[in-house]
Amino acid sequence: MDFGRLRMDFPTMREDRGVYLDSACQSLRPDSVIAAVTEYYTKCPVCGGRSVHHLANEVSVRVDETREELCSFFGGESPDCFIFTKNTTEGLNTVARGLGLRRGDAVVTTDTEHNSNYVPWLMLRDSQGIRMRMSRSGKDGVFDIESFKEAMGRDVKAVSVGHCSNVTGCVVPVKDVAEIAHDYGAKVIVDGAQAAPHMKIDMKKLGADFYALSLHKMLGPSGMGLLYGTGEALRSLPSLEYGGGTVGLVTYDNVSFAPAPDRFEAGLQDYAGIFGTKAAVEYLEKIGMDNVAAHDRSLMEYMYGEIKDIKGLSFVGPEDPDLRSSVMSFNIAGLGAHDVAMMLDSIDGIMVRSGMHCAHPFFVSRGIEGSVRASVYLYNNREDIDRFAAALRKVADTFGGFRNTRRP
Known part of the structure; x- marks a missing residue:
């Protein structure tokens, strides 16, 4: 696969708007998605x-075709198991609010x-009295x-x-x-936001009851997500919102709800986003997710070596790339994360993320x-990494708490 050629499909890359290493937040989009x-x-x-x-019929057909494409791409049980979210x-x-958990029921998460x-589970603990238990990882965040x-028990x-962690990159063996x-x-619920853009996902093989992901992290339009659920799991799950499109028939006294996916998609949808979603999935399918994973x-x-x-410099998470x-x-000793990020941008337009990456407990628990955070995707190349490494070295040399020397 010629990833160098693919790079030219992305306007941001063609126009050399800088080195984009923030795809874990949101990916860039190729011409086909924009079109x-x-x-x-x-x-x-x-x-x-x-x-x-x-x-209207043309739009309806495209929506159905998009669900069919998603089902094929993700190995789903049925196109109707794919719900559009933002x-x-x-x-x-x-899912969290629809499971009907009661006081004393336990939920197990990880510490990453x-x-x-x-x-959402904390809120249910406070409002419904559920109990929370945690699977603990090692210091480097590797799943144990x-x-x-x-942590498991009959009350779970x-x-x-x-x-996949958005901080350490460590993968949980979901199956x-x-x-x-x-x-x-x-029931098993999976946050696939960081995994789905970077590896082959087969819903039936994974065996989870629910799998949520963000299409805007995998070349799709901003504000587009998916919730996948097995047919059995979705039948017992109520919607989070009610209104147009979610019902079968409403009288003054009663309402009957539509089956999935309609029951979960209240109001008018982001049809432009759905059009773009199909294009994004088709683009990734042509490349092959195994090729994407190998490129990443x-x-x-290469980045680790540089x-x-x-x-x-100290790594947050495992050193093994x-x-x-x-x-x-x-992190760079003597410097705050935000300062490093701003300096990288100022030196050579290196765009990275800084802060706690919406994973506060992980950072707080480890002090x-x-x-x-530098994150790569299919449109990045070694030249991007070279520019990033050179700028980072300059930051550490000039402002860091240690004088930097490079080993031969």
């Missing part, structure tokens, strides 16, 4: 699923979760299956884990987790104030 969004607004900017005129957070909240997969087993009704959780009768791994290994000897998926989090 698909524009196509909706120029050719059929109307509502699907309600009116029966020819433009992001992973909405999907996770829909994004706030979106931790705060034995700790997870110890739900297990909610991030497939193994699901098998253990199901033996206890627990190659760049992580920055590991910078004096004052093969365990980091597509993210490299670190770390935050980190700088």
Whole structure:
């Protein structure tokens, strides 16, 4: 696969707007996705699923085709198992609030979760009296299956884990987790925001009951997400919102609700986003997710080799780049993460993320104030890494708490 050629599909890259190493937050978009969004607004900017005129029918057909494409791409049970949301957070909240957990029911998470997969359970603890238990990772954030087993029990009704950490890049073996959780009768919810853009996901093989992800992290339009659920899991899950499109029939006294996915998609949808979603998935399918994963791994290994000897640099998460998926989090002694990020941008337009990356408990529990995070994707190359490493070395040399020397 010629990733150098693919790079030219992205306007930001063609125009050399800087070195974009913030894809874990939101990915760039290729021409085909931008064209698909524009196509909706120029050719059929109307509502699907309600009116029966020819433009509305065109939108309705495209929505159905997008679900079919998603089902094929993610190995889903049925196209109707894919629900459009605005992001992973909405999907996770829909499940957390819809499971009907009661006082005394336990939920197991890990200690590396994004706030979106931790705060909803905290709120249920405070409002419904559920109990929370945690699978503990090592200091470097690598998942510990034995700790997870110890957290399980017959009172556990739900297990909610991030497939891939947005801080350490460490991957949770979801299939193994699901098998253990199901033996206890627990539902399995997965935050796939960081995993889905970078590895092959087969929903049926993973065995989770629910899987939430953000399409805007995998070349799709901003504000587009997905919630996948098995047919059985979705049948018993109520919607988070009610209104147009979610019902079968309403009288003055009663309401019957539509089946999934309609029951979960209240009001008019982001049809332009759905058009762009199909284009994004088609683009990734042509590349092949195994190729994407291999490209990410190659760049992580190269990045590690280029920055590991910078004096004052410490990694947040494992040093082994093969365990980091597509993210490299670190700090420079004597400097705050935000300061490093701003200096990288000022020196050579290096765009990275800084702070606690919405994973506050992970940092607080380890006494770390935050980190700088460089994340790669299919449009990055070694030249990007070279520029990043050179700028980072300059920051450490000039402003860091240690004088930097590079080993030969």
